Amino acid sequence: MTFTYMVQPGDTLHRIARRYGMNVKAIYSANPQLQEPGYVYPGQQIFLPVLPVNRYFIQAGDTFAELARRFNIDPMDLQAANPEADPRRLRIGQPVVLPISRGLSIGSPLRPYGYEELQEDLASLGRTYPFLETDSIGESVQGRVIPVVRLGTGVREVHYNASFHANEWITSLLLMKFLEELAGTFASGGEMRERPVRPLLEACSLWIVPMVNPDGVELVQQGISPAHPLYASLLEWNHGSFDFSSWKANARGVDLNDQFPAGWELERARRAVKGPGPRDYGGTHPLSEPESAAMAAFTRSRDFRLVMALHTQGREVYWNYRGFEPEESEIIAGQLAKVSGYRAVELTDSDAGYKDWFIETFRRPGFTIEAGFGVNPLPLDQFRSMYEDVSVLLLEGLQAACT
Incomplete structure (x- = not known):
């Protein structure tokens, strides 16, 4: 049994599946006309399987807060599914609807990670850990707010960022998972990878920009339809192809790094790229794009001792820029390589990146981390192993800057 669903702006099959608590494969089964994997577009009609309602009967001692924790459900979702129920007056035997868990642990379940998922996770983390400070560094070409999160109270400042390149969106998932684990360990007063976290974050403040290029990430995951404000231009810049899975640039076809x-x-x-396209076009002049200009202004407004930009792929650590790097950069890079199994690489013939600019401008350690192996976008089945390596590397960066 199915029902008809009209695709809304911003929808992907993964987002529709999560919203209705079903598997993406079930949607493909109900819609043989869809090509796997593929895009859907606003106004398109698809069929969704009808799922049975999951009911629970209140037991002695139950509260909405306890049910939300036990079934891994957002408390707001639980209340919305039971508008008639008064959480202060639950009765034994009273039926309540348990909405499908959206997976309050970041990266569980694994799914493509876009701007909508980022916003949901930031809101959830903010409710769970109110000591997190969330702000914005500016807006993208299409007006999406570029969020920044601060964790820690120390005077020494460190900065990590992800998704300069659109088809490297898995780096946002890596960085958000790290934020979740670090915040949870800070709250509990425990250790992460055998390191006490509170002393680090009492000495340092970690500033995270988890998605520098939200327009590009959404383009990779959603594709375009005629309703897109840059539809004709983007289609031309992508050489007439509707497949944007390899797109690195922002919405104006400029490579932000x-x-x-x-x-x-x-x-x-x-x-030698003369105009907008999927990758490698540096724009008409430096910092011509709102995203890169926002990153530069944000960096100038802080006093970062160390920065890291997450990219994919190659399992490498880039640490130098034309001799402007301080002596400790190579030492720190060696430590990052040692704990992660990555290779520290001294680059030549590479310019105009965020790490390059930071090193030249501030003469402080800056690093580009190339996570994982393969062809971008890297598959999600690499995420677990990537996170094990990257998380200990990010923690080592904090240790280097904060002690």
């Missing part, structure tokens, strides 16, 4: 004023002209000449 080729945008910084550190050898920008050299990188532009080396790339």
